[in-house]
Structure formats: C-alpha cells, structure tokens
Amino acid sequence: MSTSNLDAVFNPRSIAIVGVSTKAGPSQLGxxxxxxxxxxxxxxxxxxxxxxxxxxxxxxxxYPSVRDIPGPVDYVISSxxxxxxxxxxxxxxxxxxxxxxxxxxxxxxxxxxxxxQLEKDVLAVARQYGIRxxxxxxxxxxxxxxxxxxxxxxxxxxGPVGAICQSGGNAIYVAREAARRGVRxxxxxxxxxxxxxxETDLMEYMADDPDTRIIMAYIEGxxxxxxxxxxxxxxxxxxxxxxxxxxxxxxGARAAASHTGSLAGADKVxxxxxxxxxxxxxxxxxxxxxxxxxxxxxKKPMGRKVALLGLGGGATVLAGDEANxxxxxxxxxxxxxxxxxxxxxxxxxxxxxxxxxxxxxQAWAVGYYPVLKVxxxxxxxxxxxxxxxxxxxxxxxxxxEEIWDKLVDDVVRGYRDFGKPVVVVIQxxxxxxxxxxxxxxxxxxxxxxxxxxxxIRHAARxxxxxxxxxxxxxxxxxxxx
Amino acid sequence: MSTSNLDAVFNPRSIAIVGVSTKAGPSQLGxxxxxxxxxxxxxxxxxxxxxxxxxxxxxxxxYPSVRDIPGPVDYVISSxxxxxxxxxxxxxxxxxxxxxxxxxxxxxxxxxxxxxQLEKDVLAVARQYGIRxxxxxxxxxxxxxxxxxxxxxxxxxxGPVGAICQSGGNAIYVAREAARRGVRxxxxxxxxxxxxxxETDLMEYMADDPDTRIIMAYIEGxxxxxxxxxxxxxxxxxxxxxxxxxxxxxxGARAAASHTGSLAGADKVxxxxxxxxxxxxxxxxxxxxxxxxxxxxxKKPMGRKVALLGLGGGATVLAGDEANxxxxxxxxxxxxxxxxxxxxxxxxxxxxxxxxxxxxxQAWAVGYYPVLKVxxxxxxxxxxxxxxxxxxxxxxxxxxEEIWDKLVDDVVRGYRDFGKPVVVVIQxxxxxxxxxxxxxxxxxxxxxxxxxxxxIRHAARxxxxxxxxxxxxxxxxxxxx
Numbered sequence: 006m007s008t009s010n011l012d013a014v015f016n017p018r019s020i021a022i023v024g025v026s027t028k029a030g031p032s033q034l035g036x037x038x039x040x041x042x043x044x045x046x047x048x049x050x051x052x053x054x055x056x057x058x059x060x061x062x063x064x065x066x067x068y069p070s071v072r073d074i075p076g077p078v079d080y081v082i083s084s085x086x087x088x089x090x091x092x093x094x095x096x097x098x099x100x101x102x103x104x105x106x107x108x109x110x111x112x113x114x115x116x117x118x119x120x121x122q123l124e125k126d127v128l129a130v131a132r133q134y135g136i137r138x139x140x141x142x143x144x145x146x147x148x149x150x151x152x153x154x155x156x157x158x159x160x161x162x163x164g165p166v167g168a169i170c171q172s173g174g175n176a177i178y179v180a181r182e183a184a185r186r187g188v189r190x191x192x193x194x195x196x197x198x199x200x201x202x203x204e205t206d207l208m209e210y211m212a213d214d215p216d217t218r219i220i221m222a223y224i225e226g227x228x229x230x231x232x233x234x235x236x237x238x239x240x241x242x243x244x245x246x247x248x249x250x251x252x253x254x255x256x257g258a259r260a261a262a263s264h265t266g267s268l269a270g271a272d273k274v275x276x277x278x279x280x281x282x283x284x285x286x287x288x289x290x291x292x293x294x295x296x297x298x299x300x301x302x303x304k305k306p307m308g309r310k311v312a313l314l315g316l317g318g319g320a321t322v323l324a325g326d327e328a329n330x331x332x333x334x335x336x337x338x339x340x341x342x343x344x345x346x347x348x349x350x351x352x353x354x355x356x357x358x359x360x361x362x363x364x365x366x367q368a369w370a371v372g373y374y375p376v377l378k379v380x381x382x383x384x385x386x387x388x389x390x391x392x393x394x395x396x397x398x399x400x401x402x403x404x405x406e407e408i409w410d411k412l413v414d415d416v417v418r419g420y421r422d423f424g425k426p427v428v429v430v431i432q433x434x435x436x437x438x439x440x441x442x443x444x445x446x447x448x449x450x451x452x453x454x455x456x457x458x459x460x461i462r463h464a465a466r467x468x469x470x471x472x473x474x475x476x477x478x479x480x481x482x483x484x485x486x
Numbered sequence: 487m488s489t490s491n492l493d494a495v496f497n498p499r500s501i502a503i504v505g506v507s508t509k510a511g512p513s514q515l516g517x518x519x520x521x522x523x524x525x526x527x528x529x530x531x532x533x534x535x536x537x538x539x540x541x542x543x544x545x546x547x548x549y550p551s552v553r554d555i556p557g558p559v560d561y562v563i564s565s566x567x568x569x570x571x572x573x574x575x576x577x578x579x580x581x582x583x584x585x586x587x588x589x590x591x592x593x594x595x596x597x598x599x600x601x602x603q604l605e606k607d608v609l610a611v612a613r614q615y616g617i618r619x620x621x622x623x624x625x626x627x628x629x630x631x632x633x634x635x636x637x638x639x640x641x642x643x644x645g646p647v648g649a650i651c652q653s654g655g656n657a658i659y660v661a662r663e664a665a666r667r668g669v670r671x672x673x674x675x676x677x678x679x680x681x682x683x684x685e686t687d688l689m690e691y692m693a694d695d696p697d698t699r700i701i702m703a704y705i706e707g708x709x710x711x712x713x714x715x716x717x718x719x720x721x722x723x724x725x726x727x728x729x730x731x732x733x734x735x736x737x738g739a740r741a742a743a744s745h746t747g748s749l750a751g752a753d754k755v756x757x758x759x760x761x762x763x764x765x766x767x768x769x770x771x772x773x774x775x776x777x778x779x780x781x782x783x784x785k786k787p788m789g790r791k792v793a794l795l796g797l798g799g800g801a802t803v804l805a806g807d808e809a810n811x812x813x814x815x816x817x818x819x820x821x822x823x824x825x826x827x828x829x830x831x832x833x834x835x836x837x838x839x840x841x842x843x844x845x846x847x848q849a850w851a852v853g854y855y856p857v858l859k860v861x862x863x864x865x866x867x868x869x870x871x872x873x874x875x876x877x878x879x880x881x882x883x884x885x886x887e888e889i890w891d892k893l894v895d896d897v898v899r900g901y902r903d904f905g906k907p908v909v910v911v912i913q914x915x916x917x918x919x920x921x922x923x924x925x926x927x928x929x930x931x932x933x934x935x936x937x938x939x940x941x942i943r944h945a946a947r948x949x950x951x952x953x954x955x956x957x958x959x960x961x962x963x964x965x966x967x
Binding site: 170171172173174175176177178181182185223225251252253254255256257258259260261288289290313316317318319320321322323324325326327328329330335337359360361363394396397398433434435436437440441444460462 | 651652653654655656657658659662663666704706732733734735736737738739740741742769770771794797798799800801802803804805806807808809810811816818840841842844875877878879914915916917918921922925941943
C-alpha cells in the first residue's frame with residue numbers, strides 16, 4: 006500500500022463533502038466548514054455537497070448520497086456521525102472513490118470495543134476496494150496548491166513546507182501561526198487515529214514529494230517502529246526534518262493514548278534515533294514553528310557569530326545574556342568599527358556602541374540602515390539580530406508605530422542592499438495595539454525574506470539548531486561519500 | 487546615608503519638574519511626560535513646572551527657576567541637558583530640596599572624563615546639602631499610592647510589589663506588563679547610574695517598607711558587594727525577593743558596562759549567594775514578571791500535584807509533557823473520579839477523561855464549572871492549570887469569544903465557589919482579535935484572584951519555584967529557630 010493513491014488525496018479532480026447542512030450558518034464546524042474552506046481556497050475541481058434531504062447551497066446541488074453524484078468522485082470528506090461510516094464506505098466503494106477522510110470522531114480513540122470494531126470494519130471495506138482512509142478523528146488535509154483546506158481562514162499561497170501532524174488542533178494552529186510568520190505549505194495533514202494513512206506513509210510521501218523541501222512532523226506515536234525508522238532515515242537524508250515528538254512524559258503519553266490511541270515510545274529511543282539521522286528535535290510547538298521559519302528563510306549554512314542591535318539599555322543587556330546563554334558568539338567590535346558607528350551617531354549619551362549595540366534615542370534620527378551597512382562590511386559577523394522591544398518605550402502606544410515602522414523599513418532596505426543575513430525579534434508586546442503592529446511588521450519582514458522570532462532566546466536557539474544541522478549534514482554527507 | 491531622606495522621594499509634599507516645554511505636544515518624553523504622568527496618576531501635592539521662559543501650562547504657573555517657586559519643594563525631577571545639572575543642584579540646595587531625580591543621560595555612563603567628573607561634582611553638592619540623587623540616566627520613580635509616575639499610561643492602583651530596576655526601559659515594561667497580569671506596585675524605582683541612591687539603599691528601604699510585601703530586583707551590577715549582600719540577606723529573611731541578575735555573560739556584561747557603568751560580577755558568586763539567602767533567581771524578564779504574579783496571588787504554600795484541563799487533544803498532550811518536564815506531578819485520576827467526570831460529559835468521543843483532561847467539543851455544553859467541582863473534592867490534587875489554546879479552535883476568530891468567555895467565567899465561578907487554587911494559561915495567540923481577548927480575559931481572572939501565565943511551561947516553572955521557595959523558607963526558619 007504505502008503511498009499508493011495518496012495523490013488522490015492531494016490532487017483530486019472532485020471532492021464530495023458528506024454531512025453538510027443547508028440550514029446551518031456560515032463556517033459551522035463540520036461539513037459546511039469544509040465546503041466553505043474549499044471554496045475560499047479556490048479548489049478548481051468539482052465540489053459535491055451531500056445530505057440525504059438534497060436541496061441546494063452556495064450555488065451547488067446537494068446530493069442525497071455519494072452514489073447519486075453524476076460525475077466521478079476522487080475524494081470524500083465525511084462529517085456524519087460515526088454510526089454512518091460503514092454505509093458511507095460501501096457507497097464510496099460502489100462509486101469508485103479513491104480516498105475518504107473521516108473528520109468525525111467516535112472510533113478506536115474511545116478505547117471501547119464498539120469503536121475499535123467499527124474502525125476495523127471500515128478499514129476492511131476500504132482495503133478491499135483500494136480506498137485510502139485519512140483519520141478518523143482528524144482535520145484532514147490542507148494543500149493550498151490544489152485549493153484544498155480544512156479551514157476557511159488559511160493562507161491561499163503554497164510553499165516548500167510539508168507538515169505531518171497527527172493532532173487536528175495543532176495542525177490548525179501551525180497552519181495559521183506559521184503562515185503569519187511567512188511559512189508557506191505544500192501540504193499539512195492531520196491524520197488522527199491513523200487507521201490507514203499513518204505517519205510512515207506520510208513521511209515516505211513527503212520525502213518523495215517534489216513540492217516539499219522541508220518536513221515538519223508532530224508525532225504522538227508510531228504504528229510500526231521499524232518501517233518508520235527507515236522512512237525517517239530516507240527522508241532526513243533528502244530534506245530537513247523538524248520533529249516534535251510528544252507524549253514523552255508519563256502524563257503526556259497518557260493523554261496521547263486517549264487522544265489518538267497512540268503508544269508514545271521511550272524518549273531515549275527517540276532521542277538516539279533523531280540524532281542519528283540528523284533530524285532536528287524540538288520540544289514545544291513554538292520551537293517547531295521557529296525551525297520551519299528558519300529553514301524556510303535560511304538556504305545557505307551560516308555561522309554562530311552575531312551582531313545584536315536594538316533599542317533600550319536593559320533590553321540590550323538581556324539580549325546579550327540570552328544570545329550568549331543559548332550558545333551564540335557575540336564578538337566585541339574592534340576599535341575601528343566602533344569609531345565608524347560612533348561617527349554615524351555622534352558619540353551621544355545613552356548609546357552602547359559595541360556588540361550588543363543600543364542606539365537609544367539616536368535610533369530615531371540615524372536609523373538602522375547605516376548601522377547595518379557597517380555590520381555588513383565586518384567579516385567577523387555571520388548575521389545580525391535586530392530586536393524590537395515594543396513594550397519598553399516611554400511613549401504611549403499610539404505614537405509608536407511611525408518610529409518602529411521606520412526602523413523595520415530600515416532593516417528591510419538594509420537586508421536588500423547589503424545581503425548579509427538579518428533576523429528580526431519582536432518581543433515585549435503589552436498593548437493590543439502592539440500586537441496589531443507585530444502582525445503587520447512580521448509580514449513586512451517575511452515578504453522581504455527576513456525571518457521573525459518572538460524572543461532573543463528563540464531566535465538564538467533556532468539559528469544554533471540550524472548551524473548544528475548544517476554542519477552535521479556536511480559531516481554525514483562526507484562520511485557517506 | 488543609606489535610606490535617609492528616601493521618604494521624600496516616595497512621599498513628597500511637592501514636586502518641581504525642571505525642563506518642561508509650554509509648546510510641545512502632550513505626552514512628549516521628558517519634562518512634559520513627567521508632568522502629565524503625575525497629573526494622570528493623581529498626585530495630591532503641589533506640582534511646579536519649571537522653564538526659564540516661564541508662562542503657564544495645564545493650568546499651572548511655570549516658574550523660571552526652582553528658586554522662584556513660592557512654597558517648599560521636596561522633590562525635583564530634571565530633564566534638562568546634563569550641562570545644566572550642576573547649576574540646578576545648587577539651586578536645589580538653596581531651596582532646601584530633599585531629593586533630585588536626573589532623567590537626563592550624558593554622565594558617567596558615556597565612559598568619558600567630562601561626564602564622570604560632572605556626576606561627581608553634582609553628587610558632592612548634593613551630599614553637602616543632604617540631597618538624595620536618583621540617577622542620572624533613568625526613569626525614576628513610580629509610586630501610585632503617592633500619585634507619582636514616570637508614564638501617563640501606568641496603573642493608578644497600588645499594591646504589594648516593590649521593584650528595584652536599574653534599567654529604565656525594563657522598569658517601563660514591568661510596570662505596564664505586570665500590571666496587565668494583576669500585579670500592583672508599592673513602588674518601582676529605575677535608578678540608572680546609581681551615583682547616590684543605589685541597589686543596596688533600595689533593597690534596605692524595600693525590606694523595611696510596610697507597603698512592600700514582595701521585592702523584585704533587576705540588577706546589572708552592585709557598587710558595594712559586602713553591603714549589598716547584607717541588605718539582600720536581611721530583605722530575603724523578611725520577604726520574597728525575585729532576582730533577575732543580568733550581565734552574567736561576557737557580552738551582557740559588556741552591554742551593562744556601557745549602559746549604566748556597572749561591573750556585573752561573576753555568575754557563580756551570584757548563584758551561590760542567591761541560593762544561600764533563598765532569593766528566587768529568574769533568567770528572563772518574563773520569568774521575573776511570572777514570579778511577581780505568583781507571589782502576588784499565592785499566599786499559602788502549595789504542593790506540586792496538578793490537574794490539567796484544556797481544550798484540544800494535541801494541546802493536552804503537549805501540556806502533559808511540558809508540565810511534567812518542568813517537574814510538576816500530574817497524577818492519573820482514580821477510576822471513581824474518571825467515572826464521575828465521564829458522567830458529567832456523557833462518555834462521548836474526542837474527550838480525554840483522565841489527567842491531563844480534554845473536554846473537546848463537550849466543553850461548550852458542559853463547561854468547566856462541574857469539572858472543577860470534581861477536582862476540588864479530590865485530595866490528591868493541590869491545584870489546577872486550565873489552559874486556553876485560543877489559536878487551535880476550528881472556528882474563525884469572530885466566533886471565539888462567546889465560547890472562551892463562558893469557559894473563563896466558569897473558572898472564575900469555580901475558584902470562587904470551591905476555593906481550590908487555579909492557574910490559567912492563555913497561549914497560542916495568533917490573530918490580533920485573540921490578543922484583545924487575552925488582555926480582557928487576564929483581567930477577568932486576576933480581578934477574581936486567579937493568576938494567568940503565557941504558557942504551560944511558564945506556569946509550571948513558576949509554581950515549582952514557588953513551592954521550592956516556600957519549602958526552603960520553612961527549613962531556614964526552623965534552622966534559625
């Protein structure tokens with residue numbers, strides 16, 4: 006089986022959505038939510054809503070059953086109660102459907118004999134007719150290149166990141182939040198109970214998928230350790246794999262067992278395996294997204310020597326500590342470079358003309374552009390971190406934006422003109438107005454090719470992981486000839 | 487010297503603000519900013535704006551010089567350029583002023599002979615006339631009980647936390663951000679170059695201050711290690727001291743030296759000292775605020791056994807891992823308790839009826855109130871963490887608020903009715919609308935006596951630090967008889 010027919014999931018000619026309601030409001034969870042999501046995401050093929058009562062919605066005919074649909078149906082999304090799943094599978098078999106996604110829960114994850122049996126029965130029919138099953142108990146597929154989405158609010162642009170994410174909630178979060186940091190997806194798959202399509206199938210598929218350059222994986226447990234190990238090894242040889250392995254604690258494993266019926270496996274085994282294949286291991290969902298950002302924006306290996314630039318003495322001291330504690334090198338600037346920078350600013354009060362650097366009040370007059378120019382000409386610096394501590398400036402928030410906007414624009418111009426890698430950190434958000442600004446500033450940066458992180462710590466940790474990954478990758482490549 | 491005349495800083499009968507502008511717009515940094523801040527904070531004494539050109543502003547007479555002010559002046563805030571500082575100090579001496587705060591920078595922190603000499607000269611005059619000096623190069627004092635503030639947007643309510651914070655930017659941030667998490671301050675002091683009033687004076691003052699129950703300290707370096715150690719020991723015996731010691735890395739120390747001319751000191755020495763006196767050491771500004779939240783809301787010692795409750799299977803698995811990895815205990819619930827909870831919910835699909843617990847879709851119908859009731863009757867649980875992962879729900883943000891609001895209200899009611907400690911975590915914020923909601927939800931919680939954190943990790947780390955502090959405090963008390 007493995008990856009056969011999975012293409013029908015990502016590139017179907019037509020989709021039937023079973024369990025819509027002609028009466029419910031917009032964006033209701035379930036069938037209507039999927040229908041709206043596909044329409045908003047621009048699905049080009051045929052869309053067939055299905056409800057026993059028939060009727061019409063969103064300008065489309067509602068069919069009483071999958072069997073009643075006139076044209077061929079490649080892919081079916083089911084949001085009807087679990088009790089109807091077996092009948093639906095039989096209908097799909099009769100119709101020649103290639104893949105079914107069961108959004109509905111109420112199967113093996115309950116830990117009751119009935120649910121376990123039902124899941125088995127559905128799978129038996131599916132296997133007999135060569136139908137692939139996604140789920141049950143999951144969000145399914147987001148594949149913007151094909152116009153497939155599980156939520157109407159997701160980004161329509163596609164990109165190089167493929168995410169394997171057992172959990173539906175986390176798949177939603179990553180699709181939204183990573184997109185707001187400039188990550189674009191080839192596909193995100195939430196596969197829930199993994200009755201058929203599982204982490205190994207998806208890892209194999211992503212490894213071969215020409216649209217996927219970076220693989221993210223959130224794994225609660227694996228069905229077949231030996232096969233997964235082989236798939237992971239193969240994938241990691243070809244592309245960066247960012248792994249959030251959860252259920253590693255006793256209580257996390259307990260939750261994973263009830264959530265998707267997964268056996269989490271010993272943490273030490275995972276640690277060893279991930280190190281061996283040079284997959285990047287992360288421990289929180291924020292770090293997981295951080296690494297997707299990092300691999301999306303940094304395409305060439307990069308060292309650990311950083312110049313830190315920001316506004317505010319206290320923030321600068323903290324930045325120096327945090328970057329250093331994570332393992333970055335922050336070389337002091339030589340006399341000549343300090344003189345050049347001081348010359349730009351006038352050697353006025355309140356500035357820290359060294360590394361880390363604080364321009365304080367002079368930042369507003371001089372801007373970051375000429376400073377980044379000085380940095381770019383200094384060979385002992387691999388990249389810069391520019392941090393925006395928007396909560397510590399002594400002005401009310403309504404006066405912030407013009408100042409911060411100018412500095413962000415300077416960073417964008419500086420990166421464009423000088424080409425040396427720059428990382429932006431936006432932290433210390435306090436007012437809702439700050440958060441609005443953060444969302445817009447992030448977008449400005451990532452559209453210009455600059456990655457943005459939420460703290461110095463996260464930026465430092467991510468660039469170090471990237472450096473370590475790249476170095477080890479070269480070593481492994483050399484060793485394997 | 488030590489704490490003499492410091493009362494004039496926190497409880498002045500009158501304040502002169504030197505360096506206002508009758509022409510500048512509202513909330514300009516500097517003199518006008520201070521004037522507006524005092525008026526907004528409700529300072530009850532006399533306010534005297536000072537500018538050589540005289541005139542009138544905000545309904546107040548502007549005096550050409552401190553000497554021209556008719557009544558007595560206790561406290562002077564200077565935002566004139568450093569060059570005028572010595573003349574001003576002489577004027578203050580003639581007027582019988584008790585304390586001056588120099589907001590202006592341009593003194594010893596520049597590392598140039600002129601600035602160092604100027605700071606010495608000012609101090610010599612001040613010492614001769616018994617005037618205390620705050621700064622230079624700092625934000626000065628926020629003391630809402632006396633109507634003193636360094637920013638017009640700070641909270642007017644006072645409370646039990648005293649913060650010693652060398653850095654002005656970080657003082658601003660902590661005053662704003664901690665307030666939005668329910669922390670109320672007796673006073674916050676940013677003391678910059680510490681030419682006169684320094685960390686030791688303030689530590690001694692806070693230790694004795696009846697309005698201060700909890701001490702926060704952000705320290706770049708200390709002037710007199712021996713005296714500081716004694717002051718810290720004494721303070722920590724009386725009250726919790728939360729210490730953010732920065733400049734502990736080479737680059738952080740370099741920044742601290744330029745920022746406030748501080749020598750940071752060896753990290754190991756600090757580590758030993760802080761452990762010895764049972765001060766709570768933190769490493770980031772967020773952790774610093776977290777502990778102020780924790781000590782503000784938890785007044786009795788508390789154990790490590792927690793019940794985790796939230797929405798979303800993936801979020802629940804991650805919560806279990808993170809709480810466990812930080813060191814909390816998450817005991818599995820006994821059969822009887824699981825049956826009771828399942829009875830509340832119906833044993834429907836998608837819920838995790840154990841610890842950690844996920845109510846999934848049923849949460850909206852059943853709510854958290856009855857679940858917290860079950861938790862409250864279970865002795866093997868010391869407290870609960872209820873987490874709101876607002877970014878992972880499959881509804882567009884405009885439909886979120888009613889759901890989340892109901893659940894927050896349930897937590898508030900549950901805490902009020904059952905009395906067992908509850909901690910709220912609001913994480914996975916993605917949309918600006920989420921952030922707005924977060925700010926309001928936090929306020930609802932802290933007004934009801936419930937602390938709020940930004941992640942499971944931070945909540946767990948904070949409660950563990952609190953437990954460790956309380957335990958060690960009892961041991962030390964027992965040992966010292």
